[in-house]
Amino acid sequence: MAAPVNRLREIWAAGRPAANAWLSLPGLLNAEVVVKGGWDSVTVDLQHGMAEPVEMLRMLAPIHAAGAVPMVRVPWNDPAAVMRALDAGALGVICPMIETGEEAAAFVANCLYPPKGKRSWGPLRANLMWGPGYSDAANDIVVPWAMVETSKAMANLDAILATPGLGGIYIGPSDLSISHGFKPGLDRQEPEMLERIETILATATAKGLPVGIQCATPDYARGMAERGMRLLTIGNDAGFLQAGATAAVQAFRT
Template sequence: MSVNNVKQIWNSGGAVVNAWLSIPSGFAAEVIAQCGFDSVTVDLQHGVQDYRSMVECFQAMGAHPVTPMVRVPWNEPGIIGRVLDAGAYGLICPMVNTPREAGNLVSYAKYPPAGARSNGPIRAGMYHAAGTYQKKANDDVAVLPMIETKTAVENIEQILDVAGIDGVYIGPTDLGFSYGLGPKVDYTEPEILRIYEKVVKECNRRKLNPGIHCSGAEGAARAINMGFKLVTISDEAGLMSTYAKLQVKQTRKMINRKE
């Protein structure tokens, strides 16, 4: 992996269709990487993944034209540096509520002078000529703070003004919680849709890329039509569960018809 396809798609004006890996399985990553997604994100926050399984997922998807990304568990330099050193080309960071926190994220993700990332790309550097990864990494890695609280929405313009981010990523369930709504992914409530519209508008003004988590194709298509530039279609656990339930239901229905 030496080219960030996510950034190429954004530069061409397109929208990225992103996969999400919660299960610590290289084989699952290999299967998902062949399904037509533009990028695949390993979830270290709420998934059952750990650092080692993340690396195994990267290795499994490496032969396929998908961009490896990670949602880190928190905004702190240790884990951010490690996932980038392992080869992540996109970074999604939860619970970024202020411009200062967004600035910290950029600092942790960028080499000097743009940031304070420590040098040691033990795996990321393997796929570049010696010394060249460090020269390109600041531009190649996509940095997306998550907007998922009322405080973050109130600070959205200041967060988007932070140099070095490539956009933001909305976590809809926590955002809904913050506004007193029950947890779900594809909100249709007017107060949440107005927030989405504002985020898209402010990102467009700054030539940034808004992203969002969706539960399936319908929500993802609706988000792209709203102007989102990265949409995640559920996760592999959700996709597996949904399809399995559908097949079981159809089987029982067909059996009952014969009876």
């Protein structure tokens, strides 16, 4: 049996950006429906999404079965949360609100086994999902994503990016905006915000790290991919559901 790989890395090696689905609602069936869209990866959001770990476990299985890379955004930079997502089989962990090099280092250490990090041993479910080769491959296929989404993080960007083992940078436009005095929201068009996004992208790319960003629309995501972003989250399940449900009843009543 071949060693497991993280298909996102293969996609990037082929020069393509990855399309990432975002799950904000709990539900095995929701995950099964969304993943059929043909995404490269699917992220279960345990921070602002309403699924709890008990549901994450169920949702990661169909993501994996459909051939997408299962990822998790953890609620916070917390060893238990990070290791739990990994033990459950996630190959990517997105950690919100990383603001310093120290925080980035602590996060990455929780993602990697010694001697690279401090992840504790016990990948029962990851072994079931990825096979017995998981143990040896884990440090190579797990991608720790640090979210850069505050002014403090931007001030510490170099320190964050210098963290050995860091797998990528993920931009949260809403938090980044309110941290700089703007209203929350995605798909920012303000020159100041675009400049900040560009700064993160350019700096991380220069270090060889892929950059991802949360987008509301395919157009904005495509634009960001053209600029060099490698992980493009486009919309989310709650948005798809609400838009479809609202459009249907409105079209009927018109």
